[in-house]
Amino acid sequence: MDKQVRIGIDVGGTYTDGIVIDNHSGEIIAKEKVLTTHYSKAGVAAGITQILNKIMTENNISPQEVVFIAHGTTQATNALLEGDVAPVGIIGIGESKRAEQETRIENIELAQGRYLRVSHEFIHLKDLNNHTINEAIDKLIEAGAQVIVASAAYSVENPEYELQVIECAKERGLYATSGHEISELYGLRVRTRTSVINASLIPKMMETAYMTETVIKEVGIKSELMIMRADGGVMSLKEVRKRPILTMLSGLAAGVAGALMYGKITEGIFLEIGGTSIDMSVIKDGKVMVKNASVGNYKTYIKSLDIRTLAIAGGTMVRVNDNEIVDVGPRSAHLAKKDYECFISKTPHEIKVKHISPMKDDPGDYVIAEIEDGSTYAFTLAGAANALGIIPEDDYAYASGQNARLFWKELGKKYGKTSKEMATEVLKRASEKVWATIEDLIEEYELDKDFLTLIGGGGSASVLTTFLAKQNGVKYDIIENAPYISTIGVAMAMVRERIERSVVNPNTDDIKKIRNDILNKIVSMGALEETVEISVEVDTQKHILIATAMGATEFKQQDLFTIKLAEEEIQSKVAEAMGVDTSNLAKVGEAGNFYGYSVEMKSKGWLHLFNKKKKIIVIVNDEGVILQRKTDSFIAVTTKGELRETLKNLTEEHSSYSVSGQNIPSVYLYCKGRTFDYSGLVSVRQILPIIDIDFNYMENNEKVMILLVKK
Template identity: 35%
Template structure:
């Protein structure tokens, strides 16, 4: 039996799971406190969780095929100011020297309201970029206080040679360094520079963490790939985190929603991950989590991650008092205060409780409510206690505690408030919900969601999700194993890599070159070449394309969990097209993608029937939707004439060229505009060398990221 291990380092707890590779069955799970303040940082808790998992499940180390991690290390480093001062090396040619100098000379980066990243500057002419000049510039930056280097050249995405030259010298001097072209393939010199600086600043801490993890796990006898999840759902070898540390920001929420979609296929909806200290909310669109570029305070970056909004309340949040009124809950939690939850304490242990207030940490206001007994033992009053007092947490749920204990705990508070326990408990949950509700409503408006389902994730999901669903008037679903869903998500995630490139529609050969490069990167990361699936989608607002390659780790069994059957794919396509499932016809299925179509009544103007199309991949994501499209298929040698006929028919009805989707085997190319270059299929690598059916769809795609 092959086993995959997933470990997620959260803000409050570190969770580890063992998953049977093929069936996706959960073999075992453990939770330990996250070790923020240990000398080894969060890495200590990560290793403790792994060792505890082995002990609890009795798993043989030799049966483990793969370990995948997600970690808060990058976020912690930025929030806590655990960063290295950065020397920024700008590079420009004589023709653009002034402009390049100005756009690479960034100010100190505000990481939080209290913390800034110190930045020092140097500038080099590309025409005079000798090794000696570079070394002198780097030594000068080191003398001024720089402990890491960011190098950013004008037009570095077109020719990264100057940036690589600086990286080589930095490595020889023992300096961690990042180049702008490593962070993005898009134009935008200032944003690339700032992103490279932020990434460089956390390289020393991330290198220290990953080394400790590798050494500790190796000491347990492990000789399997160690992988890490990034905030954009990409999964790469752990050593990539030493190069692209900042890309792991928000990898925890990414892992959670990835895990949730394995169990619950959802076309459009909201997700809400309720932890112990904070709650993350986001959107699922077209079967995938919505992504956005990360902002650090007011600074835009090139980093893409799951679009997450954060509220400072969760299952472990402490209730706050103002006189005889509840003044909300959080941001401090029972974990931070070091207090136990009364609902997880047997009722007989709770007697003669009196209400007190305290400051969980030095400098905090002394308005957090707690309980104290005659022997001086103290207990928290949390949202989880309120939900249990009301009997809202179902049997078997992770947050389920003793209802009697919860009621005893809330009795002194209710007495202070002058109301019954039930009303006090409801008031606590309502006050907490007010912190999260505006975030959810903003997402509904921003993404124009119509009666979305609210998906509950995290150990505290049963505490807050039903309350928020009721306030929003929507249905909700709490996913199985919600408390460890992030660890399940990383354990079963495919190896994947994503890049963005500036692109002109008349460059099909260049696009194919990028596709092949990305396939090779995925294989180099450890993916089985036969399983690598590549998708290309346009980014019209940036005149660019986004490419993603994903595949099963070589030497491991691919899990069946998360793969959709025909009925589920048909249902998702029907939702995307807003028709009944029985109205759809399956016209193409190659094991990676399914194409469904339906025809509607005649339209005005050109008197013809409209063909509506939807493409669903094997994970249930919608890759293409056209309200009025055209579809042809066949082997490469059959298609060129069909494509010419298709182009003629399209040009009659469209004022602008429609998007085109080309599917062959695991490749899915969503091209921004139709053009004559598509007639030559060999330019796209579809020259018949691989005798597989090809599907070509054209239409104004409704899918947006």
């Protein structure tokens, strides 16, 4: 088989990382770092050129061998944080005073003293024509607008008026976008605001997109450049030009994508720990949790991963006052422009503990060390972990424990403690702050602490993950190639799309339509149709129909570095993950490369006086990756030919009933290397027509495993 590679590039605030992955085996061929070229005439594209030339030349990779190339970027996020955005002019369209009010968006404060400047014109629908549109554009240009937003009432149902405005603006050489291109949800004010934020990013992102695309072409790579999205997927440059807002927070999403694709994590809390901050996100049932992103305290209709960030990481500094540790962070050694004490290249002979204010207006009780030559070093969490000897020698964050202990011994001596006591107390203080956020995630997403695993990624993964897990009695794992997990995530990310549509009491045709629309959309974005997986959800309270699709450009997720296990090995993996003996497992289903097991678990009762037994259903694939762990669930195996009738009978049998009617269980199907998630649909009538579409290509005797989970 000819050599094929995937290239991922992660453009960070300090470094631009590049990685090359073999498309067939999943083997990492090369890893490189260069300084991010913020101030180059070509911007960050110059750093991308450096990375590409380096990794392709040194590894004898020809442009024809690159089947996928993507990069993650913090540009949209940074532009919003720094206020580096274009002024926007809105043309509101409607028939009422309310439409005029809801399309009139005031200046948006992005950061203290930094605003997105917005101007507004309104055209009554009866007066809408090219002449009045051009008059409105003239006024907006005079007010300073560089990008035009068209926002019409009910444009999610009929976008023709917005399209007319866009056409007029483009004829005049202006950037233009509209509400219906961003969201199909009702809510004119939020839709308009989201469009304004999106529009403000277009000029800068277009400039960078053009330069980056030029770099790729100059290198000779034919594969289309993909860009990381905020929800963990990738999108084409063509889509970025229309919806740059979707790349907002994509830098945070790359690590989670790496955990899903490379680490094959299906359940747990992913901790990406760098030098200045820790990002925490929940992975449940093989999915990432998403929420509506906010900008400047304003809600938008843009979905991003639910990532909680704290200023706790490997470089976090320590505050000591009146002989007590008063806090850990938020300042890091990087911001204080100090080296870490544990990474000193020589053994110090004289260490003096001093206090500083790392930045203006900071408290003056952050501790640093000064050695005999006058150079100074920060006391850090990485130093504490190395002083305690909890970081493995082959780890990215490992440093000489001897030197670290010298510094921490001196710090402890000043405050009447041993180095071990001081380092332990600092790590405990940091862990308490992180664990408080983890507890919020556990409660919000209803995670079972008995099965909870903390998955550490990032360069400082080992600094805190192990200690945190042991302190709180949960399992942990440091993901392979943890320091490069974000870049790996970029290289392996799937094309992703989501449509949210306002539909009151959706019927079968509505569900079929949104499913077909998202399939067409994601295929047009570069995904291979045979790899696309779609889930549809009905939100009966908000009257929203939600379709999510994910697909690959050149490979199927399950094909990467697949190692199929014997059934005995799979059972051992399940038993180990569940913390039981294999004798507690009973096989209850099998279809394709999927297995279902019933696991008998014992849990302690009140005051540990009574032992309770409970059964957990586990779905696992032939690689030993656990896909589902569910209580109150049931498994059955049928064939494609009997699937409709079996599913109707089983959902009837396992439904509950209330004043609102029948509540069917969540439905998941497994067969022939594919999973189908129908948990978001609320009736069998909605599910069956979609099953007919999804299973149309299968033979009638194909085995299908059904998992029903009580809601």
